[in-house]
Amino acid sequence: MGGWEKFNQIVYWMLKIAYINLLWIFFTVIGLIAFGIFPATAAMFAITRKWIILEERDFKIFQTFWSFYRQDFFKLNGLALIFIVIGYFLYYDVSFLQLNSGNFRFLIPVVMLIAISYVITLLFFFPVFVHFKLKFFQYMKQSFLIALTSPVEVSGMILSAFLLYAMVYLLPGIIPLFTGSLLAVCLTLLSKRAFLRLEKKMGMSVQEQG
Numbered sequence: 001m002g003g004w005e006k007f008n009q010i011v012y013w014m015l016k017i018a019y020i021n022l023l024w025i026f027f028t029v030i031g032l033i034a035f036g037i038f039p040a041t042a043a044m045f046a047i048t049r050k051w052i053i054l055e056e057r058d059f060k061i062f063q064t065f066w067s068f069y070r071q072d073f074f075k076l077n078g079l080a081l082i083f084i085v086i087g088y089f090l091y092y093d094v095s096f097l098q099l100n101s102g103n104f105r106f107l108i109p110v111v112m113l114i115a116i117s118y119v120i121t122l123l124f125f126f127p128v129f130v131h132f133k134l135k136f137f138q139y140m141k142q143s144f145l146i147a148l149t150s151p152v153e154v155s156g157m158i159l160s161a162f163l164l165y166a167m168v169y170l171l172p173g174i175i176p177l178f179t180g181s182l183l184a185v186c187l188t189l190l191s192k193r194a195f196l197r198l199e200k201k202m203g204m205s206v207q208e209q210g
Contacts (some may be wrong), residue, residue, distance in 0.1 A: 002098060003204075012074035014178075015204075016061070016176075017178065017181045017182060017185060018177040018178060018181070019061060020044050020047050020048075020061060020065065020089060020184075021044075021177050021178060021179060021182070022041075022176065022177070022186055023043075023044070023061070023062065023065050024040050024041065024043075024044045024180045024181060025040075025180075027039070027043065027065070027069050028040040028041075029120075031073075035073075035077055036082075037080070038076040038077060038079065038080040039068075039069045039072065039073045039076045039077070040068070040069060040179065041126055041184075042064045042068060042069075042072065042076055042126055042129055042130055042187050043068035043069040044065070044180060044181060045126040045127060045129070045130045045184050045187075045188060046064065046065075046066075046067060046068040046130040047061060047184075048181075048184045048185050048188040049127070049130050049188055050064070051185075051188075052116050052188045052189055052192060053065035053131065053188065053192050053195070058207065060141060062196060068130070072129075074174070075136065076129075077177075078136070079125075079129075079136070079140070080196050082140070083122065084116060084124075090111070090114060090115050090118060093107075093111045093114075094111060094115070097111060117144060119158075120144070120147035120148070120154050121140060121143045121144040121147060122143075122189065123141045123147060123154060123157045123158070123161075123187065124144075124147045124150075124154075124191060124194075125139065125140065125141040125185055126184070126187070127188055127191035127195075128142050128143045128191070129143075131191070131195060145200060146176075146195075147203075149198075150192075150193075150194040150197075151166045152193075153190040153191065153193055153194045156186075156190045157186070157187055157190050160183060160186035160190070161183060162173065164179065164182060164183050164186075189204065
């Protein structure tokens with residue numbers, strides 16, 4: 001493959017990644033943001049899963065995105081509510097400890113442990129949701145367990161998030177094109193390693209999505 005063809009491929013994939021970022025923003029907005037963010041994010045991860053894990057290329061992105069967005073809309077909003085409630089209590093606990101750190105210093109390690117568990121579960125939640133067919137509460141449990149046994153991948157995910165934040169800080173113009181979608185690509189690549197390791201250990205004990 002010549003240099004010009006490689007350049008064309010890079011531009012082609014950049015356009016596709018930008019396109020799903022625009023879809024992510026659009027469907028988040030039409031879901032009134034609060035109700036659209038989880039379904040739109042899951043749909044975006046479903047697209048990156050097809051590209052990276054299933055190695056599918058020949059499918060219509062918009063129709064696939066829309067299909068995933070609506071098929072688990074209510075389930076995803078139910079799970080979003082759980083994450084929001086837990087996140088609110090964590091925020092309240094951290095704020096409380098900042099104001100009363102002297103009297104409740106013994107609670108700081110406990111709250112930090114819960115906060116770390118929350119973050120790593122959220123990092124794996126969307127890759128797990130689009131890759132496995134599980135019962136409602138098992139998505140959070142499985143996300144946490146996979147994250148717990150994947151320290152290298154979790155470190156890579158956190159590093160990817162920080163690097164993306166730095167890119168946005170330096171080049172805020174990329175926000176509409178390369179924010180959520182670029183992070184989704186990185187998280188999907190890293191989660192693929194964890195899933196392959198899990199499948200070697202457990203076989204098909206967890207049913208994959210189609």
